[in-house]
Amino acid sequence: MNVTINNVAMLDIKDFLGDEIKCECKKLHHVGIDRIIIEKDAISKLPEMLRDFQFKKALVVADLHTYEVAGKVVESVLGEEKFSYKTFIFQELEELVPDEAAVGKLLIQVEKDIDVIVTIGTGTLNDLAKFVSHKVGIPTIIVATAPSMDGFASTGAALIVDNLKTSFECVCPKGIIGDITILKQAPMNMIIAGFGDIVGKYSALTDWKLGKVINDEYYCDVVVKMVTDSMAKCINNIEGIKTREEIAIKNLMEALVVTGIAMSFVGNSRPASGSEHHLAHYWEMMFLFEHKKAVLHGTKVGIGTIITAKLSELVAQSNINFAEAIAKANSFDQSQWQENVMRLYQKAAAEIIHINEKEERNSISKRLARINRIQENIDEIIDVFKSVPSAKEIKSILKHAGGPIHPREVGIDEHHVVNGILMAKEVRTRYTILNFLSDLDLLEKFAYEVSEDLKKEEA
Ligand SMILES: [Zn+2]
Ligand SMILES: [Zn+2]
Numbered sequence: 341m342n343v344t345i346n347n348v349a350m351l352d353i354k355d356f357l358g359d360e361i362k363c364e365c366k367k368l369h370h371v372g373i374d375r376i377i378i379e380k381d382a383i384s385k386l387p388e389m390l391r392d393f394q395f396k397k398a399l400v401v402a403d404l405h406t407y408e409v410a411g412k413v414v415e416s417v418l419g420e421e422k423f424s425y426k427t428f429i430f431q432e433l434e435e436l437v438p439d440e441a442a443v444g445k446l447l448i449q450v451e452k453d454i455d456v457i458v459t460i461g462t463g464t465l466n467d468l469a470k471f472v473s474h475k476v477g478i479p480t481i482i483v484a485t486a487p488s489m490d491g492f493a494s495t496g497a498a499l500i501v502d503n504l505k506t507s508f509e510c511v512c513p514k515g516i517i518g519d520i521t522i523l524k525q526a527p528m529n530m531i532i533a534g535f536g537d538i539v540g541k542y543s544a545l546t547d548w549k550l551g552k553v554i555n556d557e558y559y560c561d562v563v564v565k566m567v568t569d570s571m572a573k574c575i576n577n578i579e580g581i582k583t584r585e586e587i588a589i590k591n592l593m594e595a596l597v598v599t600g601i602a603m604s605f606v607g608n609s610r611p612a613s614g615s616e617h618h619l620a621h622y623w624e625m626m627f628l629f630e631h632k633k634a635v636l637h638g639t640k641v642g643i644g645t646i647i648t649a650k651l652s653e654l655v656a657q658s659n660i661n662f663a664e665a666i667a668k669a670n671s672f673d674q675s676q677w678q679e680n681v682m683r684l685y686q687k688a689a690a691e692i693i694h695i696n697e698k699e700e701r702n703s704i705s706k707r708l709a710r711i712n713r714i715q716e717n718i719d720e721i722i723d724v725f726k727s728v729p730s731a732k733e734i735k736s737i738l739k740h741a742g743g744p745i746h747p748r749e750v751g752i753d754e755h756h757v758v759n760g761i762l763m764a765k766e767v768r769t770r771y772t773i774l775n776f777l778s779d780l781d782l783l784e785k786f787a788y789e790v791s792e793d794l795k796k797e798e799a
Contacts, residue, residue, distance in 0.1 A: 343369070348565050353378070353594055356566075356601050365560040369605035372511055373493055378518035378593050380586065383413050383483060386458070387421035389515050390481070395456040398425040398481075399449055401469055403436055406461040406485045410522050414460060414483060426454070430465075435634055438464045438471075439500045446472045456481060459513070462488045462530070463637060471497040474510035481515040486526035487534040487593040489637045490612055492516050493600025504688035505625055505767070512604060518593040524584040529636060531592070532743040535581055536642025538574050538595050539737055540616040541567055542728050543648040547614030547772040549724045554713050555771055557610070563602045567611050570595035578740045608770075615651075615764065615772035616644035622764035623752055629686055635750045642738045643747050647761065649731035650790045651773050656725045660780055662715050668781040669707045677702060684763050692766050699769060710779050725773075746798045754791055761787035 341355065342362045353376055360368040374393070377385055390398060398418065402411040407429050418425050428449040430436050446468055450457070457480040459469035466482060473480035474497070482492055491498070493516060496507045545564055551557035573591040574581065580588025602611035609617075620640035627634055681696075682689040696702060714721060729737075735745045744750050747757050762783060765774040777783040 343562050345562050345565055348562050349569050353598060353601075356598075356605075361605075363560060363562050363605075365562060367558075367560065369560075369563070371493070371601045371604035372495070373513060373516060373601070373604075375515040376493075376518075376597060377516070378520070378590055378597070380520045382517045382519040383410065383522070384417055386414060386417055386481070386483065386517060387423045389517070390423055390456060390458075393456070393479075393514065396424065397453050398423065398456045398458045399451075399454045400425050400427040400458045400460065401430075401446065401449070401465065402427070402460040403430040403432065403465060406465065409525070410460050410483055410485050410519070413522070414458065425458070426451070436464050436468075437500060438467045438498065442468055443471060443499065447476070450476050450478065454478060456514075458483060460485060462486050463491060466491055467497040467499060470510045470513065471499060471508055473513075474508075479511075479514035481517065482513045483517045483519070484593065485522060486530040487518070487523050487589060487596055488526065488530035488537075489534060490537045490596045490599045493597045494603050494609070494612070496603075496609065500628070502687075502691060503628075504691045505621055506691075507609075512600075516597060518590075518597070520586050520590055520593075523593055524586060524589040528582075528742070529639070531581060531584070531589070532741050533636035533638030533642075534592055534596055535574060535578075535638065535741050536640075536645075536738060536743055537638035538571050538592065538599075539734060540614075540638075540641035540645045541571050541599065541612065542734065543616040543645045543773075544610070544612055544614035546648075546652065546724055546728050547770070548610040550721065550773065550776055551610070551771045553717050553720055553724065554710055554776070557771075558606070560606060563605050563611050566605075567599055567602050570598040575737060578737065582742060610770065614770070615648045615774045616641050618764040618767050618772060618774065619644035619647060619760045621767045622760045623756055625685070625688060625767070626756055626759075627751070632751055635752075639744060639750060640752070642743050643745065643750065643752065646731050646734050646738070646745060647757065647790055647794075648773055649728060649734050650793060651761070651777065651786055652725040652728050653731060654786050654789060655773070655777070655782070656722055658782065660718065660782070662711060662780075665711050665780045666708065669704060669711060669779070672702060672704055672707070674702055680763065681766060684759055685766070695769070696766065701769070707779055714776070714779065721776075747794060748798055754795065757791045757794060758787045761790060
């Protein structure tokens with residue numbers, strides 16, 4: 341099949357699966373997912389899906405909560421169809437952390453005769469199952485319990501290894517089941533978090549464009565349209581999401597899955613994640629260090645998107661002094677940088693410093709080359725920043741949905757905001773507005789301006 345910017349809007353999510361797709365961008369796009377069922381009572385189709393793939397015995401994985409909301413239904417449909425399975429339930433009463441211990445617990449359950457892992461849940465369980473599934477070479481089928489994040493279809497699994505949140509390349513799940521009957525009953529804060537994750541694509545797509553203009557990164561307009569079309573369906577029906585309307589929940593789940601497919605198409609996380617996600621990852625790590633109760637991923641992404649929109653606005657309004665940026669780049673102090681990383685990243689610092697050195701991320705010559713490129717393309721770059729909705733618009737979208745819009749509402753303090761803006765770029769290699777501002781020596785100045793701004797709004 342061929343996809344173009346004109347026909348992509350007409351395609352159904354199922355059209356993206358299967359064979360390689362010829363794209364206008366000249367690349368062949370492909371995703372490793374074989375089947376996606378997002379509809380009412382979709383779980384009833386699980387046994388049929390397992391049999392079609394010729395699986396014989398499933399390891400059903402849940403936690404105490406997801407077992408209640410969907411695990412029992414899964415067991416009953418498998419039982420009725422006489423499909424052989426074994427259930428493992430993580431017994432953590434508090435939040436399950438996707439670390440080495442959790443991986444080990446799951447791994448132990450994979451007996452010789454198991455040929456598929458049926459994962460019941462969202463974020464953490466998804467990550468754990470995808471990782472273990474990849475390691476043992478047994479596919480996984482995801483039964484989603486909430487439309488709360490966009491990792492369902494992604495090939496990456498985010499684990500916490502050696503205290504550092506690390507993304508591992510795995511394989512996609514073989515199948516995804518989004519049972520609308522279950523998804524629409526998910527806790528409202530989880531649904532709103534999923535919506536926040538979708539709103540974050542505004543900033544992710546802007547960062548991708550920035551990578552294209554400044555670093556000649558590969559970019560696909562068709563994939564961008566896939567993502568923006570599915571976003572629009574959600575943003576145009578916020579009321580439906582709030583009232584748990586079936587079609588709105590279906591659109592939200594589809595949007596979350598489509599962004600995952602988009603990542604596979606591109607071969608990296610560009611269509612789904614940028615500076616807003618880097619901020620969210622940074623806060624997540626800090627909360628872990630400070631033993632603070634975790635905040636839902638999409639909620640942090642939503643708040644991160646307000647911040648990156650504010651940064652975009654500041655760039656669009658400012659007069660960039662390139663001579664000063666060049667002087668500053670030439671006097672870059674690696675040891676000062678290292679000190680900051682050690683102070684803020686604590687247990688995770690060593691790994692960050694190691695990756696930074698390996699990838700020469702602080703290379704002065706590379707920075708100077710980027711500054712040059714920015715100067716040459718500054719008009720186009722400013723247009724990119726002007727094309728995103730304003731912070732005010734993003735806030736009103738999130739507020740309308742009923743989501744938190746002030747960092748402090750979810751425990752993200754002033755120092756988390758400032759340090760996040762300054763340091764979140766260290767958690768991932770991809771170039772974003774945070775790297776851009778750092779290149780131009782505007783990051784610190786803007787970090788305090790945004791923080792002041794937020795303080796005023798919260799008052
Ligand atoms: Zn393409
Ligand atoms: Zn996300």
